[in-house]
Amino acid sequence: MNESIVYEISINSFKKGLENLISILEKAESFAETKKFPFENLLGSRLFPDQFQLTKQIQIACDTAKLCVSRISGKEAPIHDDSETNLKELKQRISSVIQYLDTYKAEDFKSAFETKISLPRWEGKYLTGFEYLTNHAIPNFYFHITTAYAILRHNGVEIGKKDYLGEMPFKK
Amino acid sequence: MNESIVYEISINSFKKGLENLISILEKAESFAETKKFPFENLLGSRLFPDQFQLTKQIQIACDTAKLCVSRISGKEAPIHDDSETNLKELKQRISSVIQYLDTYKAEDFKSAFETKISLPRWEGKYLTGFEYLTNHAIPNFYFHITTAYAILRHNGVEIGKKDYLGEMPFKK
Numbered sequence: 001m002n003e004s005i006v007y008e009i010s011i012n013s014f015k016k017g018l019e020n021l022i023s024i025l026e027k028a029e030s031f032a033e034t035k036k037f038p039f040e041n042l043l044g045s046r047l048f049p050d051q052f053q054l055t056k057q058i059q060i061a062c063d064t065a066k067l068c069v070s071r072i073s074g075k076e077a078p079i080h081d082d083s084e085t086n087l088k089e090l091k092q093r094i095s096s097v098i099q100y101l102d103t104y105k106a107e108d109f110k111s112a113f114e115t116k117i118s119l120p121r122w123e124g125k126y127l128t129g130f131e132y133l134t135n136h137a138i139p140n141f142y143f144h145i146t147t148a149y150a151i152l153r154h155n156g157v158e159i160g161k162k163d164y165l166g167e168m169p170f171k172k
Numbered sequence: 173m174n175e176s177i178v179y180e181i182s183i184n185s186f187k188k189g190l191e192n193l194i195s196i197l198e199k200a201e202s203f204a205e206t207k208k209f210p211f212e213n214l215l216g217s218r219l220f221p222d223q224f225q226l227t228k229q230i231q232i233a234c235d236t237a238k239l240c241v242s243r244i245s246g247k248e249a250p251i252h253d254d255s256e257t258n259l260k261e262l263k264q265r266i267s268s269v270i271q272y273l274d275t276y277k278a279e280d281f282k283s284a285f286e287t288k289i290s291l292p293r294w295e296g297k298y299l300t301g302f303e304y305l306t307n308h309a310i311p312n313f314y315f316h317i318t319t320a321y322a323i324l325r326h327n328g329v330e331i332g333k334k335d336y337l338g339e340m341p342f343k344k
Binding site: 005008009048125130135136142143150153154165168169171 | 185188220223299307310312315325341
């Protein structure tokens with residue numbers, strides 16, 4: 001049961017967030033078409049000169065999801081070289097991470113509460129897989145999705161909370 | 173064990189996010205002092221004319237955390253009337269939600285996987301407590317914290333990812 005919960009809060013959350021990100025980018029594409037400017041003009045946008053631009057926000061959201069589940073499970077992650085320069089390539093990048101997330105099963109997270117995660121910059125200190133997921137990966141993932149959203153919002157793209165949250169798994 | 177996991181991903185995440193928000197607002201206060209303008213000039217700021225202003229982003233982050241754990245557990249939540257107009261009052265609002273979160277124990281979430289949550293606008297449909305937490309409350313909480321951060325960043329406040337993520341519970 002514990003591994004199912006970890007699966008839900010990692011795979012399901014990341015997958016849904018990335019699917020919503022694709023929808024948001026498609027709304028930005030329509031906006032650019034309506035306003036008659038190239039979508040790619042949005043990709044260098046940022047809210048302050050020393051902030052990462054839109055492209056990088058999307059790439060980091062992808063990497064946060066991919067590397068989190070890889071580190072927690074011990075399964076290898078696909079490599080991406082951050083070379084995307086247009087919407088098609090960014091959507092492919094996001095889709096390839098979604099496909100990677102789809103290869104996971106709950107049992108891959110059986111040792112999430114014991115695995116020790118230690119990144120080079122942590123100088124030997126570690127977090128358990130679950131601590132890494134909840135203290136780092138999840139807030140970081142939503143940070144970059146929301147920042148991408150905020151950059152587009154600031155540029156006038158008509159998106160709202162529903163685009164960010166996506167559909168709820170309602171029951172009747 | 174399941175209720176402990178729900179406690180970790182709700183109470184711990186919300187509490188930490190709100191504590192980080194206070195630190196971020198204090199950095200904004202220092203920035204305003206250095207630049208010699210009233211902190212309150214930031215409170216009406218937004219990234220686009222039809223977006224909620226900074227004050228409201230903070231209020232919604234507070235309410236998302238408070239109402240989420242109240243709905244999932246069935247415990248009553250304190251009422252706040254959204255009347256904050258300065259930093260002191262906003263910090264009091266955030267602190268009062270942190271104090272409320274501190275009244276929770278893991279056992280309060282024993283029925284999180286069975287409780288049915290239904291908001292008036294959902295027209296009779298429902299989510300389980302856990303679904304509500306992971307599909308709605310957590311992404312919504314980080315959305316408003318990050319939007320508050322983005323508004324301040326856009327105004328030049330010198331904050332970074334570390335301020336948003338806060339300290340990690342590292343072990344050696």
